[in-house]
Amino acid sequence: MLTLQSVFIESPNGVLIDALSETVNQGECLVLMGPSGIGKSSLLGYVSGTLPKALTGRGEVWLQNSRIDHLSAEQRHLGLLQQSPLLFPHMTVEENLLFALDQKVAKTERRQIVKAKLNDIGLPGYGHRLPQELSGGQQARLALLRTLLSNPRALLLDEPFSKLDQTLRQEMRSLVDQCIKEANIPAILVTHDVDDANALGNRIIELKSDF
Amino acid sequence: MGHRANQWLYWVIIGGLCLPLLLGLLGVLLPSFGIDPALGSSQFSLVHWHELLNQPExxxxxxxxxxxxxxxxxxxxxxxxxxxxxxxxxxxxxxxxxxxxxxxxxxxxxxxxxxxxxxxxxxxxxxxxxxxxxxxxxxxxxxxxxxxxxxxxxxxxxxxxxxxxxxxxxxxxxxxxxxxxxxxxxxxxxxxxxxxxxxxxxxxxxxxxxxxxxxxxxxxxxxxxxxxxxxxxxxxxxxxxxxxxxxxxxxxxxxxxxxxxxxxxxxxxxxxxxxxxxxxxxxxxxxxxxxxxxxxxxxxxxxxxxxxxxxxxxxxxxxxxxxxxxxxxxxxxxxxxxxxxxxLDNVFRAGQNLIELSTQSFSLGFCCSIISLGLALVLLECERLRPKQKLAVIIVFSAILLPQITLLFGIQVGLLYLDWNGTWWSVLGLHTLYTLPYVYLTLKAPYLAFDQGYLEQANRLRTTPVRNFWQVKLALLKAPIGAALAIGFSVSMAQYLPTLIAGEGRINTLTTEAVARASSGNRKWVSVLALAQAILPLLCFYMATLLPRYWTLWRLTLKRALC
CATH class of the missing domain: 1.10.3720.10 (MetI-like)
Structure with a gap:
């Protein structure tokens, strides 16, 4: 369960997010909609601990029963998926995934798990390729898989489909939906695409501009 | 690296850079007015200025x-x-x-x-x-x-x-x-x-x-x-x-x-x-x-x-x-x-001597560029967090713009006082004073332009910030880092006065020897020295451009061959 309690985000030009309070249950996806520049991505930045320096944020973020807004980004164990997949260009597909895989997983099993997961998302045998050799859709799937392999306690999605074409979008939507249910973690999706929102959202919130 | 530790290190480095600069300036300013502890005089006087202005040379x-x-x-x-x-x-x-x-x-x-x-x-x-x-x-x-x-x-x-x-x-x-x-x-x-x-x-x-x-x-x-x-x-x-x-x-x-x-x-x-x-x-x-x-x-x-x-x-x-x-x-x-x-006789005749000089130049250049890289990374990481911090830039440019000979003679007074003159470490220190600015300036733009998203994503995926910094940020920056190292190495190779003054003739490099012998008339020997002096940084430069470019390719080829 991911809980936001009166979260404010301010830019030098005014308030972006004004006292937002929401609770997202396990396996549920909350969709935040609204025009660009309204502070949707900033909200995800605040939740994940990577808010740009120019902005200030306040308010509590609870994950399960612990408060996480004072933790550093790496201690929060949140997965964030953005427009650009940010796959590490100097590592192979397999290495990118191994990089994310929990350290507790035994050495002997790591490769097998990664291999199996690659099969699951329809990229068998791609392990030794470099990410930039893959198509956009493949990269998107890979980025999702990489995020999930790190066992996030919640998933944040920042317009992750906006660079994909219509067919790929649909595929990705159902893949993401399936993953959220399987992992049974709370998710927040930020988008300005109504189809995204309808396909994934258990609840949809429209953010409006105050100024 | 924790932010506080980083901030602390930042000030240590800034201090470490300021100290020789101030010491260098004071070490010539005071003696010029007759205050020279090394000569045992502490009376303010303008006599040296008079002497100087009456000196046609x-x-x-x-x-x-x-x-x-x-x-x-x-x-x-x-x-x-x-x-x-x-x-x-x-x-x-x-x-x-x-x-x-x-x-x-x-x-x-x-x-x-x-x-x-x-x-x-x-x-x-x-x-x-x-x-x-x-x-x-x-x-x-x-x-x-x-x-x-x-x-x-x-x-x-x-x-x-x-x-x-x-x-x-x-x-x-x-x-x-x-x-x-x-x-x-x-x-x-x-x-x-x-x-x-x-x-x-x-x-x-x-x-x-x-x-x-x-x-x-x-x-x-x-x-x-x-x-x-x-x-x-x-x-x-x-x-x-x-x-x-x-x-x-x-x-x-x-x-x-x-x-x-x-x-x-x-x-x-x-x-x-x-x-x-x-x-x-x-x-x-x-x-x-x-x-x-x-x-x-x-x-x-x-x-x-x-x-x-x-x-x-x-x-x-x-x-x-x-x-x-x-x-x-x-x-x-x-x-x-x-x-x-x-x-090939000229080279063979130079033999032992050439090897000693090259080793000395190489080890100084190598250590110096690595140290400068480390220091530059700390400075830049601090600047990334506080973009308004301009102190490092000012100090770096004063080190470059102030005449070497002015600073170094002031510093020598300090070295003599501490009895550090003529040691390898003091030569290394002075070389670093001059390589750090160039390493810092080379690395600055690419380091600050780095897409921090990669590192943030890495930190979300894996709770090992220090390892992520190495394996993601530095690994992605290996081209500019290689260039910075090569520049550090060649700047150190080129240093004449710092070696001469801190080394006091006990530490000789290819450069000091080549300059000392340049007009000796022995063109063959001098050319061998100068050639070695040119080849070492060139090799380093080519390694620094080729290695980062092909690193991932070579690493993967090796990996596939071993699989």
């Missing part, structure tokens, strides 16, 4: 320094900008860049020695035109090198600085939009070179101001190039200073300190002269450009500059080729164009 040295320094800077700027203007929109621009970048890695002493062997009365140029044109069968009695006006010194400095300024201008141009600007201007009917003069060159001038100041400061205060190829009766002020400081009687130290202050001051004055005259030229250019003349006669200045640049580039290439020629010569009699026979 000082005035002639100062005049020579200012003349050669300003003229060499002006010529380098003129030639470099003409080269850029004439080649920019052609395929030669790329070729030009890939030719000059390795030249930048070669220590200036090595190129200067090559220039000496090309330009001297018995040099390659005279040999090429003798005896068929000149009728000479023995070297003429000319003063072509070490001429009293310092003309060859100016040529040597221009050879060294033109490639650097081309490099700096190419980097600056990428911040402008030359193609769009040129297109617009040319659509208005301006011919291409005039278009450059009226639109791009004024902008470029502002962007390369700092590199030009660095060139000016270097030209005014350089010791090794002026020792090798500069005039010696009188010599430039920096060389005269070195002689005064090293005078066994110690009585010249006071006046030397006063002269060192003046040298530092003259850098500031020359920068002011440069800016002022640029201002005047700018106003004139502006007036011209507003006349709407589509074909300005400024074109001829650029074409002449291009010609000059071509001469300088050919000299550079000759100077670099003459080194291996002499190093492997068995016999090269005077008017012959080429050596009559080659041999």
């Amino acid at each position: 000082f005035w002639s040295g100062l005049k020579l320094s200012v003349f050669t320094g300003l003229l060499a800077t002006l010529l380098s700027y003129w030639f470099a900008s003409s080269l850029v203007v004439c080649t920019y929109q052609t395929r030669w621009f790329q070729r030009l860049q890939s030719t000059i970048t390795p030249i930048l890695a070669i220590p200036h002493a090595a190129i200067t020695i090559g220039a000496l062997f090309v330009l001297s009365p018995s040099g390659w140029l005279v040999r090429m035109i003798s005896p068929w044109l000149t009728q000479f069968d023995r070297p003429p009695n000319w003063l072509t090198v070490q001429d009293p006006e310092g003309i060859t010194l100016i040529i040597a400095l221009v050879i060294k600085e033109t490639p650097y300024l081309v490099f700096a201008m190419a980097a600056a141009l990428s911040q402008l939009q030359p193609n769009k600007t040129l297109l617009t201007t040319r659509l208005l009917g301006y011919d291409p070179i005039t278009a450059w003069h009226f639109t791009l060159l004024p902008q470029l001038f502002k962007l390369v101001r700092l590199p030009v100041f660095m060139v000016l400061a270097f030209n005014l205060t350089v010791v090794d190039v002026a020792t090798i190829i500069g005039p010696n009766t009188p010599s430039t002020l920096a060389v005269t200073l070195l002689r005064w400081f090293n005078d066994p009687s110690l009585s010249l130290r006071g006046q030397a300190s006063a002269a060192a202050m003046i040298l530092a001051f003259s850098v500031a004055v020359c920068i002011a002269i440069w800016l002022l005259s640029a201002r005047c030229c700018g106003l004139l250019r502006k007036r011209l450009s507003l006349l709407g003349q589509r074909r300005s006669s400024l074109r001829w200045a650029t074409l002449a500059g291009m010609l000059g640049a071509l001469v300088i580039l050919s000299l550079t290439i000759l100077a670099l080729f003459v080194l291996p020629l002499w190093a492997f010569t068995r016999r090269w009699r005077f008017p012959d164009n080429w050596p009559s026979s080659f041999t």
Whole structure:
């Protein structure tokens, strides 16, 4: 369960997010909609601990029963998926995934798990390729898989489909939906695409501009 | 790395850099006013200043320094900008860049020695035109090198600085939009070179101001190039200073300190002269450009500059080729164009000595560039978190712009006091003082432009920030890091004064030995030294460009082969 309690985000030009309070249950996806520049991505930045320096944020973020807004980004164990997949260009597909895989997983099993997961998302045998050799859709799937392999306690999605074409979008939507249910973690999706929102959202919130 | 630890380290490094700078300035300021603990005098007096101002050698040295320094800077700027203007929109621009970048890695002493062997009365140029044109069968009695006006010194400095300024201008141009600007201007009917003069060159001038100041400061205060190829009766002020400081009687130290202050001051004055005259030229250019003349006669200045640049580039290439020629010569009699026979004996005879000197140079350069890289990363990480923190930049530029000879003699007073003089560690320390600024400046733009998203994503995926920093951020930055290391290495290789002053003759490198022997007449031995001095940083440079580019490819090939 991911809980936001009166979260404010301010830019030098005014308030972006004004006292937002929401609770997202396990396996549920909350969709935040609204025009660009309204502070949707900033909200995800605040939740994940990577808010740009120019902005200030306040308010509590609870994950399960612990408060996480004072933790550093790496201690929060949140997965964030953005427009650009940010796959590490100097590592192979397999290495990118191994990089994310929990350290507790035994050495002997790591490769097998990664291999199996690659099969699951329809990229068998791609392990030794470099990410930039893959198509956009493949990269998107890979980025999702990489995020999930790190066992996030919640998933944040920042317009992750906006660079994909219509067919790929649909595929990705159902893949993401399936993953959220399987992992049974709370998710927040930020988008300005109504189809995204309808396909994934258990609840949809429209953010409006105050100024 | 925790932010607090980083911040703490930042201040330690800043302090560590400030300390030698302050010590260096105080160490010449106080003795110049008669306060010199080393000589046991603590009475304030102006007697050294009086001595200095009544010293004809000082005035002639100062005049020579200012003349050669300003003229060499002006010529380098003129030639470099003409080269850029004439080649920019052609395929030669790329070729030009890939030719000059390795030249930048070669220590200036090595190129200067090559220039000496090309330009001297018995040099390659005279040999090429003798005896068929000149009728000479023995070297003429000319003063072509070490001429009293310092003309060859100016040529040597221009050879060294033109490639650097081309490099700096190419980097600056990428911040402008030359193609769009040129297109617009040319659509208005301006011919291409005039278009450059009226639109791009004024902008470029502002962007390369700092590199030009660095060139000016270097030209005014350089010791090794002026020792090798500069005039010696009188010599430039920096060389005269070195002689005064090293005078066994110690009585010249006071006046030397006063002269060192003046040298530092003259850098500031020359920068002011440069800016002022640029201002005047700018106003004139502006007036011209507003006349709407589509074909300005400024074109001829650029074409002449291009010609000059071509001469300088050919000299550079000759100077670099003459080194291996002499190093492997068995016999090269005077008017012959080429050596009559080659041999490896010179290198073998140099044997043990050469290996020792190279090892010393290599180990200093290696340690120095690694240390500088570490320090630069800490400084830059702090600057990333606080972009307003400008202290490091100021200190770095003061280390570059203040004359080496001024600072180092002040620092030497401190080293003597601590009894650290003549140790390898103090040489390493002084080298680092001079490599760090260049490593820092090379790394700065790419480090700050790094897409932090990669590291943030890595930290979300795996809770090991330190390892992620290495495996993601530094791994992705390996190209600029390689370049920074190569530059650090070549700057350290080129250091003459720091080695001389901190090492006190007990620590010898390829550079100190090559400069000391340059005019010994033993061209074969000197060429072997200079060649080694050029080859080490070149190897390092190629490794630094090739290794990062192919690292991932090679790593994966190896991995696949092992699987």
